[in-house]
Amino acid sequence: MGASRRPLPGLLLLPSAVLLLVFLVLPLCATVWLSLEPNALVRFEGRGAGNYAYLAGRAYYLGVVARTFRLAAESTGIALLLGYPAALAMRAESERVAGTLSLLMTLPVLAGPLVVVLGWMILLSNGGPILGPLVRWGWIERVRWLGTETGILVGVVHFVLPFVVLSLASVVRSLPRPLLEAAQSLGAGPLTRFRLVVFPLALPGLVSAAVIAFSLSMSSFVAPHYLGGPADLTLTTLISQFVLATFNGQLAAAAATVLLVLMTVVIGAVTVGAARAVRA
C-alpha cells in the first residue's frame, strides 16, 4: 500500500521543483556563468576566475565582505536578543492579544523595507526629531548615525525583528504546558525552567529564526543603501554600484556569487551545528 502511494508525493513536488529550477537555479547558473567573463575593468582571455581574483586581491573588497558579514551577524544577534523576550512575553498573553501583537508586528513587513527605512532616515538625521532638539539644546554633541554602520544596523534590525519574533513565538507557544507546570511543581524557578525546558525545546525555532534573520540581513539592500554611508558598502550595495554606475555586470555577478556562497556556507554550518546540538 505504501509503495503504491509513493509516486503521488513525487508528482506533487514536481511543479514546485520545476518552478525552483526555472526561477532560481537557472538564473543563478547564468549569474555564475557571467561572472567568469572579462570586462572593462578586469581583462583576461576567455572565461576564467579573473573577477574573483580581482575582488580577492583588493583589501577594499575584502573589507566589504567583512562588513557584510559583520553587519549580518550583529543584526542577527541583536534581533535574537530583542526578539526572544518578546516571543516569551507573547506566550503569556491570551490568544487574542497575541494575535493582535503578531499583526502589529507584521505591519513593517507588510509596508516593506523602503517605508521603514525612509522613516529612519528622517528620525536619524541630525536635524531630525530625535537628535535635532538634543543637539540644539546642547545636551549632546553632534553625532552622526545616518550614513554609518550604526544607521544600517538600526534599519536592518527593525526589518528582521518581526520575522524573528514571529518564528520564535510560534514555537514557544506550542511548547507543552504540562512540561513547564511539572518543572514548576518540582521547584524550578523561571530561569531554571527557561534554561532546562524552554530553551532546549525551542532551539529549532531559535535556529530557524537565526537563519532567517541572517539571510535577510546579509541580502538586505534598502537599509545599507539609504542609511549607510558611501564608504559603508555591503555586498548588495557594491553589486548595485557595479551594475548601475559602471554597467559592469560581470564584476557584479562575481560579487553576487560571493554573497550567495557565503550565505550558503554560514547557513549550512549553523543548521548542521544546531542539528548536532539538538541530538546531543
Next chain:
Amino acid sequence: MIDLPCLSRRSALRLLGGAAGLGGTRLARAQPAPAIGTGGRLTVSTWGGITSDGIRDHVGPEFEKLTGAKLAFDIGGQGARYNKLLAQKGNPSADVFFGTDESVVGGLRAGVLQPTDQAAVPNFADVQPWAVSVKAPAAGQIAGVPYTMISYALAYDPTAVKTPPTSWGDLWRPEFAGKLAFAAAGHSQMPALVILAAELAGGSLTNIDLGFAKLAQLRPNKLTFFWTDWAPMLKTGDTVAATEFDYYLEAMKLQGYPIDYVFPTEGAIGSPELVAMVAGTKNRELAQVFMNLMIDPKVQEAFAVSTFQGPTNRKTQVPAAVAARMSYGDDKLKRVRFFDPVLCLDNRPAWTERMTTEVIPAWQSR
C-alpha cells in the same frame, strides 16, 4: 523566439496590405496616420518627474496629433534604464532613450542605440553646433537629438552660507566639511569633477592622480544621484552646499527650498542631454517624429518655461526672465565648460573604481 509573434503579425499585416514599409514616408509628411502594426505606441525611456512630466504635457498632445499614436513611459535613473537596454538588447521594450551625451556614445558603441537619418529629423538643422557633442558614425546620420542643455553647478544654502562660493575650489571650504552633498562615484558628471579637481590641484588629464588626491580631501556627508537624495538634508540643515544640475535647483527654488547656486569661475559642467533611437525598435518612424518634436522650437519653449531646461534649437524664443534661469544664451554658455563624452566614457570604469576604493574610504576615515 520572442520575436516570432511580432514577425508573424507583421507579415500578416503585409499580406493584408497593411504595408509596414509605408509608415515612414507617411509620417514624415506629418499626416495623422496611426502607426501600422505597432499598436500605436511609442515607449519613451526617460527620467521621472520634471522630464517625463514635461514630455507628457508639451510633446504628448502634438505627437498624438501628428501620428495618432500614444506615448508610454519607462521611467527611472539613467543607469537603471541603460542596464535595461543592455539586458533587452535585440528586443527592447523602449523605442527612444533619454540620456547624457556620454551614455549615447556608450549606447551606440554597445549596439543598444542606433543612429538616425538626419533627413528624417528636419529640425536637427537648426540645433546649435555646440550642442552636438556626439559625432554620428556616418555622413547624413545623427547620433541622437540634443534636446536640451543643462549644467552641473555649485549650490548653497544662502541662509547658512555668508559668502557665496565662486569656484569649484570652494567645495573644500572648512565650513562645508561634513555638510556637503556631492556627486556619487557613479554619477554622470563624476569624470568631469575628477578632471576639475586635478586641475585645481595643479594637475591635468595627464596627471589625474592629483585629482583623486584632491577629491580625497573633500568632506561630503551625502553622495547623490538625484536632487531628492539631498533635498531633505537641506531642510534639516545637515547639508548647506551641494553639486547639482541647474534645472533641478530651479525646481527646488520653486518648491521653497533655501537654495541658490553659481556657475563657478572654472565653468559649470555643460551636459547636453540627448534622445536617441533604441536599436531594434519596431517604431522607427514614430521615434523619428518624436525626436523631431523634442527639438521643435515651440516644444522647446514650453519645455524651457516649465522645466528650466535650456533649449538647443536656435529658433527657440524664450522669455528673458526664464532665460536668465537656465543654461541658455551666449553669456551663460561662456561660463559653461564641455567635457569630451568619449573621454569620459573611456575613463569611467577605472575612475569609478578609484573613487570607490581610494577616495570615498578616505572621506569616511577622516
